[in-house]
Amino acid sequence: MLDNIREWISDNLRYILLGLAIILLIIIAFFAVRLVTHIGTSGQNNNSTVLETESQTEADTTDSDSVEALVKDQADVLSIATSYWTAIGDQDFDTLEALCGKTFDDDARATVESMDVAVESYNDIMTYSKSGLTDGSYVAYVYMELKLTGIETEAPTLRQLYVQPDSDGNLLVVQSEDYTSEISAYVQERQTDSDVQALIQDVSNTLTERCEADEDLQKYIDSRSSSSGTSDSDSESDSDEDETSSDERSSSLGAMQVSTGVNVRSEASTEGTILGTLVAGSEVEVLENLDSGWSRITYIDSDGNTVEGYMMTEYLTATY
Numbered sequence: 001m002l003d004n005i006r007e008w009i010s011d012n013l014r015y016i017l018l019g020l021a022i023i024l025l026i027i028i029a030f031f032a033v034r035l036v037t038h039i040g041t042s043g044q045n046n047n048s049t050v051l052e053t054e055s056q057t058e059a060d061t062t063d064s065d066s067v068e069a070l071v072k073d074q075a076d077v078l079s080i081a082t083s084y085w086t087a088i089g090d091q092d093f094d095t096l097e098a099l100c101g102k103t104f105d106d107d108a109r110a111t112v113e114s115m116d117v118a119v120e121s122y123n124d125i126m127t128y129s130k131s132g133l134t135d136g137s138y139v140a141y142v143y144m145e146l147k148l149t150g151i152e153t154e155a156p157t158l159r160q161l162y163v164q165p166d167s168d169g170n171l172l173v174v175q176s177e178d179y180t181s182e183i184s185a186y187v188q189e190r191q192t193d194s195d196v197q198a199l200i201q202d203v204s205n206t207l208t209e210r211c212e213a214d215e216d217l218q219k220y221i222d223s224r225s226s227s228s229g230t231s232d233s234d235s236e237s238d239s240d241e242d243e244t245s246s247d248e249r250s251s252s253l254g255a256m257q258v259s260t261g262v263n264v265r266s267e268a269s270t271e272g273t274i275l276g277t278l279v280a281g282s283e284v285e286v287l288e289n290l291d292s293g294w295s296r297i298t299y300i301d302s303d304g305n306t307v308e309g310y311m312m313t314e315y316l317t318a319t320y
Contacts, residue, residue, distance in 0.1 A: 070128040070195050074138070077129045080163055080171045081142045085122040088112060101172040118220070120147045123154065128199055130190060133182060136171070137164035139190050141199060153214035155221070158203045158281070162187060181304030188302045192279050200281035204259070258282045259317045264309040268294035275309040276301055289313055 071077075080099060087095040091113060093104050104112070122144045129140040140161045145154040162174045162183055174183065190196055211218040258278045265272030268290055278284065278299065287308070288296040295316060298308040 068130055070130060070141070070199065072128055073126055074129050076171055077138050077140050077163065078125070078127045080173065081127050081140060081161055082125045084161065084173050085125060085142065085144060085159075088115060089119065089122050099173050100175055101166055102175070102178075116146070118149050120149055123147055128196075130193075132162060132164060133186050134164060136169070137162070138171075139187055141196065143203065148217070148220060151214065151216045151220060153210050153217045155210065155217060156203050156206045158200060160187065160283075179300075184300040185302050185304040188282070188300060191281055197280060204280070254286060255283055256286050256316045258284060258311075259315050262311050262315045264297070264299075264307065264311050266309060268292055268296070268310040272310065276307055278311070284311075284316070286316065 083095065084099050086092075087099065093109060093112070096112065097104055124143075124145040126143040127140045128143070129138045132138050140163060142159045142161055144157055144159065146157055147154055162179065163171045164174060166172050179187070191200075207221070211221055258280060260280050262278050263274045264276045264278060266275055267273075282299065284297040284299040286295055286297050290296070290310075290313075293313055294310045295313045296308070296310055297316075298306060301307050
């Protein structure tokens with residue numbers, strides 16, 4: 001039996017070796033293909049990982065450079081903004097007190113009654129908002145078309161609101177005089193966001209276009225801007241009044257907005273120390289307008305501190 005097997009192997013050895021060689025080649029080819037495939041897949045996975053990491057890094061960088069984008073007409077923000085400005089227009093103090101969660105004293109009512117006396121109605125209200133400091137709170141920029149008495153063309157304007165929920169989760173409007181230092185700083189910081197600046201510029205451009213098309217609207221805007229530069233003391237010409245210090249004249253000429261980025265200095269001169277920089281749309285309180293073309297103003301900076309200084313009057317515009 002064994003002799004027969006040996007004889008068969010001897011007779012067929014070359015065929016056996018050829019078969020084994022073929023099998024070996026097949027095995028080698030199989031593992032070679034697996035190895036190449038593995039290397040290619042590994043390279044692709046590594047590249048994917050790198051691309052994903054780079055993409056994520058880019059996203060992270062973008063997020064770190066700016067906060068969330070403005071959200072247009074978020075339902076609850078739009079609702080309270082519409083109710084608030086409708087109540088302002090109607091002098092509806094019951095609704096205003098409910099929306100603000102506070103009682104309006106005589107001074108507060110007088111302030112509302114003196115607001116926008118030439119405005120007949122606030123139309124086409126839209127909101128652009130971002131999250132506030134706490135959950136459920138928002139800083140909102142409210143776009144409105146003002147229908148002014150005796151003027152056919154409506155004036156676009158942008159107003160700012162800060163809203164936050166009460167203990168029951170209902171949104172309330174926080175009045176500017178009730179801002180904490182943290183809210184003041186946060187609101188000021190958001191005004192520097194690129195999308196907020198773009199929104200402010202868009203509204204300003206729209207107003208400019210409409211003023212160019214309607215002379216009556218331009219006259220109204222000019223009158224609002226110039227009226228802030230006239231105090232009771234300016235109409236007095238006697239020498240005693242001229243000698244009166246600026247602090248004794250008028251504590252405030254009213255709130256105005258900054259029309260473009262501008263430096264605030266320690267004195268009414270470009271030689272004065274820069275105390276800070278304001279961006280377009282920042283609101284300031286004008287204390288005095290000087291003949292030199294400068295205005296003494298005060299505002300709340302990003303740290304919540306009150307800053308008093310000087311800026312060029314030409315960069316002030318009325319808060320319509």
